[in-house]
Amino acid sequence: MTTDNAHKIYTAKEICKELGITLQTLNRWYAWEKKSTSPKNVLPKLPQPIMEGVRRYWSKRDIQDIKNFQIAYMLNRGIMKNYNYIYWNKDLKSTQNLSKKYKKIERNKKFGIK
DSSP: OOOOOOGGEEEHHHHHHHHOOOOHHHHHHHHHHOOOOGGGGGGGOOOHHHHHHTTTEEEEEHHHHHHHHHHHHTTTTTTHHHHHHHHHHHHHEEEEEEEEHHHHHHHOOOOOOO
């Protein structure tokens, strides 16, 4: 979705590429701001995207606001740790389960078990 250059609208993917972050990071920033009980006055407020169905779009000015959020976040590392821990724990459990499955498959191959 774009208009003329002065009023270009950016997708989440374009925002992430511009900031050097993943889509998961952008989504977690917005989710943290919406759900977390941590003090939010430490970081600048994220701009509200333009919604078109489920797709989100931002203006050029919004990119700068998100960049300011990113810089403030880097200066206040750890502010989202309690929120992100939910995901780290899930990721860790998922990795541990895959590791167990892999070990079982390897053990079964070693002993000729299918």
